[in-house]
Amino acid sequence: MAVGEASFPSMPSIGGVRLGTAAAGIKKPGRRDLVVIEIPESASVAATFTRNAFCAAPVHVAKAHLSQQSARYLLINTGNANAGTGAAGLRDAERCCAALGELAGVEPETVLPFSTGVIGEPLPVERIVAGLEPALAALAEDQWAAAAEGILTTDTRTKGATRQVELSGGTVTLNGISKGSGMICPNMATMLGFVACDAAVDAETLTEWLQEAVKVSFNAITVDSDTSTNDACTLIATGRGPAVQTAEDEQRFRTALTTLLTELAQAIIRDAEGATKFVTIDVEQATSVEEAREVAFTVAHSPLVKTALYASDANWGRILAAVGRAPVEALDVDKIGIDLGDVRLVENGGRADSYTEEAGSRVMAQEEIVIRIQLGRGDAVATVWTSDLSHDYVSINADYRS
Template identity: 80%
Template sequence: MAVGKSVFPEMPAIGGVRLGTAMAGIKKPDRRDLVVIEIPEGAAVAATFTRNAFCAAPVQVARDHLQQSAPRYLLINTGNANAGTGARGRQDAESCCASLADLAGVDAAQILPFSTGVIGEPLPVPRIVGGMSAAMESLDEAGWALAAEGIMTTDTRIKGASAQVELSGGTVTINGISKGSGMIQPNMATMLGFVACDATVEASKLQQWLRESVQVSFNSITVDSDTSTNDACTLIATGRGAPVESADDERRFREALTAVLTELAQAIIRDGEGATKFVTLDVEQAASVDEARAVAFTVAHSPLVKTALYACDANWGRILAAVGRAPVEGLDVERIVIDLGGERLVEHGGRADSYTEEIGSRVMAQEEIPIRIRLGRGTASATVWTSDLSHDYVSINADYRS
């Protein structure tokens, strides 16, 4: 189940970036579950990782390797998170890196590992190593769609986004794929996201721009308020294309990067486990961006709001109550205005005179539902995207390990 239609975009080749997939049988036979992404020499690489204290072994290793050497390959497996596995998990991640490094003829520190799947089970290293040759043999600059399939877990469809932007020195291409459907409330990235471009950018700037773009894209989505142990987002700039030099170049590039990440983030919400609704929460007139985000996430995380949206139940009081319990001091309810799908829902401390149950039910029956909240406290704003909460979400997660 997913919201709206999905068409995987055309992905122009980015010279030097090749993607290969294999069926390693990590959790299930006959499915793509191992991906290798080749990075050309001289590329700049930036990454953000989960802040979960129980961060997975591959997150620890990738973070360390990124500080030690210039990455040449990304190694991604599904079916096993290699999280909550202690010292053995770290050894297993390092062992996989060493095996791929031997195949590729690079240093082990030039491999960044990523894993997703069940937490707390030992990584099946022999299966992963056994699939590496096939993944390497299939490396292809046109391998984006197969790689997007190879990183899926409970996802029901592949997720990709691409953009081209004109800079003063020429056209730059940005391609990205992501995976994620449940355990989604990122705290710096998404479940997994891999983005590449052919721009020439300093590594320090690339890291800063990725972090800022992640904040308004992957860090602005939630399915179930759970932050994964394995979240990561990686951005590669090959340096083979136009440089990002002028202030206008920077603005254009960053807008395009944010657009790609936002499309990938929204695709995760549209494919949220059991989702039937795509919900946009716009909070305006806040005293700060943090305040606006606090209100938006309080509404987005409310099980009562999410189940009402699923049932098309115009129980508008649940939205009002969620706004009222947000961690914001001194809210003046007389100033708060809430619109549901363009219809006035709340004003002057209560239900708007123009609102009816029929209006609310009609809006909630839509697949895409905008909720606009104005706090009357300032000029800051924030947007968060979420989904509803259905019976299927419970079924998917109850049966996840079976």
């Protein structure tokens, strides 16, 4: 189940970035579950990772490798998170990097590993190693769609986005893929996201720009308030295209990057486990962006709000209650306004005089819904995207390991 129609975009090749997949049988036989992405030697690489204290072994290894040498390969497996596996998990991740390094003729430290799937199970290293040769044999610049399929877990569809932006020195292309449907409340990244471009940007600058773009994209979505042990988002700049030279170049590139990441992040919410609604929560007139985000996430995380959305039940009091319990000091409820689409719900401390149940129900029945909250205490704004909470979400997660 997913919200809205979607098709994987046609993606131009990015010279030097090749992608290959294999069916390694990590969890289920016969499906793509191993992805290798080759990066040119000239590339700059930036990444953000989960802040979950139980972060997975591949997160530890990828961070360590990225700090030592420039990356040449990304190695991604699904079906097993290699999280909660202690020292053995670290050794297993390193073994996979060493195996790929040997086959590709590069140092193991130039391989960044990424995993997603069941937590607490030993990584099936032998299956992954056996899948490396066919994945390398499949490497090609036009395999973005296959790679997007190879990183899926409970997702029902692939997620991809592409942009081209004109800089002073020519055209830059950006391609990106992501995966994620559940355990989505990112903290520094998303479940898994991989973006490549042909711009020339140094690694330090690229990291800064990625972190800023992630804040308003992948870090502005939530399905179930759970932050994964494996979250990671990687940005590659091959350097084979135009350099980002002027202030206008920087603005154009960063805008393209942010809109691409936002599209990928919203695709995750549209494909959230069991989702029937795509919900935008806009908070305005806050004293700070952090305050606006606190209010937005409190509403987005409320099971009562989310189940009302699923039922198309105009129980607006649940939204009001969530706003009221947000961790914000000295809220003046008489100044707060709440709108559901084009319907005013709350003003002057209670239900708006213009509100009718019929109007509220009309908006709640829509597949895409906007909740707008005005706090009446400042000029800061923030937006969060979320989904409803359905019977299917419970079923998917109750049956996840079977």
